[in-house]
Amino acid sequence: MNKENIRLRVNKRDYQLEIAPNRLLLDVLRQDLGLTGSKRGCDDSSCGACTVLVDGEPQMACLMLAVSYQDCEITTIEGIACEGQLEPLQRAFCDEGGAQCGYCTPGMILTARHLLAHNPRPTDQEINEALSGNLCRCTGYVQIIASVRKAIELLEKQESGVAAAGQGG
Amino acid sequence: MSLPSFEVVRPRTLEGALEELERHGPDAQMIAGGTDLVPSLKQGLFSPRVLVDLKGVRELDFIRFDREAGLELGALTTITRLAQSPVVAEYFPVLQAAAKTVASPLLRNMGTLGGNLCLDTRCLYYNQSAFWRESLGYCLKKEGTVCHVAPGSSVCWAVFSGDTAPALMTLAATVRLASPRGEREIPLRELYVNDGWVRLTKRHDEILTAVRIPLSSAGWKGTYKKLRIRNSIDYPLAGVAVAMRWASDGVCQDVRIALTAVNPAPRLVEAAARLKGKRYDPSLVDEVAHEAIRTAKPLRTSASTMEYRRHMVRVFVRRALNEVWANGPHC
């Protein structure tokens, strides 16, 4: 099979790669770019462990042909911490026990990030629905919901901090 | 699991996509969101030499509502966009209800309407790895000679398991098909063949470009009921769509009921006609719900039993009609 020269934009960095057209984005991320945060859980497109953000929207990298996503902005779990600081969702998952084995966590966090970007104050039902494509075999989901709630709190604090700073200045 | 070898071509226009399909003939297969096709490729169910990736054909991604022509949905509209469309929610509630149940939020972000309507039929003996299928001597749908759910049958009983098709059928939707030979528009129900192997009347080189819902279906009340083990992710084990229009006195002027996941094709329930011109009456609803079972022929194509699926068709028809009609005026 002929390889193709492609350009991928991942976590705001551009990569030039030579890959076969039947390579899945999940494998390219993990094997070629060394970004092993995205996991292969089921490989039959049901668990969400391979979730990445495509132009901000959570999608499954185990279903994506890498050559078909050259025009997109891809974000993996490695791309959300800012200047060495954990993102509020990451912080909250640590604090609330939202991660046990951690296999589902990158997908959970990316999906939750999309939810909070569009709906900063979701109800529990809305959180449940948004995360219903991401399976967890460890936590029983209770701590995951608690983590998302905690992240909302952290984000609100951050915002009011910024607002207060803004007023002060 | 790894994918077989293929090339991927990425046309930017409908014309370009049609040219690719013509150039590669039977070696080519279309891919949109890939949520149905990629798992099947992993299982070795298809071995195309070329994948024609439709995702770049942006002209097929639109939702247009015209007060004369009705609603037009481009084939590349994702299920998420469909479920979130205010026009769909306001005028075609049965379609919104069905779209919201498709797979999971992640899969709805990827899956398209065109792919949802052209979904391959599914069966316990078909959607398995090559190793699994080989150990059973394959099946009628793929490489074998025997249908394991109905040995002796000359047709394949794999079920059509899409959720939006029954909803669109209750709204009398049509689909537009484009090929190098030109364009044609057919009622959605004529897209399907009740044989899990033949599946579609669409030819190999025809692209489903759009779905049209006539204005006369706008404003019909409707709902969708779906049987699945988990409340997310799972394909339907049975699905019932109901859409109805009543007069201001609550008399049913027109109604359609469609079933999915219980036959190789989505099907309209003829017994729905008995409700026309009638006022809400629970016993009449029961009668039609009972009759609907005749339109459902589920076999052992899934992990659930056919008795349960058939029973739930009756329960869902009753529930859906009650929900839609009992809340009508003067009832």
Ligand SMILES: Cc1cc2nc3c(=O)[nH]c(=O)nc-3n(C[C@H](O)[C@H](O)[C@H](O)COP(=O)(O)OP(=O)(O)OC[C@H]3O[C@@H](n4cnc5c(N)ncnc54)[C@H](O)[C@@H]3O)c2cc1C
């Ligand atoms: C775990 C899982 C659960 C699922 N659950 C459900 C469910 O509950 N309900 C449901 O309805 N679906 C379900 N699906 C299937 C799927 O996600 C959706 O049906 C989706 O809308 C399919 O669209 P797609 O664009 O991804 O299709 P693709 O995989 O890209 O294509 C599907 C088929 O249609 C053909 N095709 C695609 N677009 C066109 C076009 N424009 N013209 C002609 N042919 C075309 C392709 O060649 C292919 O044969 C599930 C899938 C998975 C993996």
Ligand code: FES
């Ligand atoms: S690995 Fe992609 S959904 Fe499970």
Ligand code: FES
């Ligand atoms: S923490 Fe183990 S799968 Fe979720």
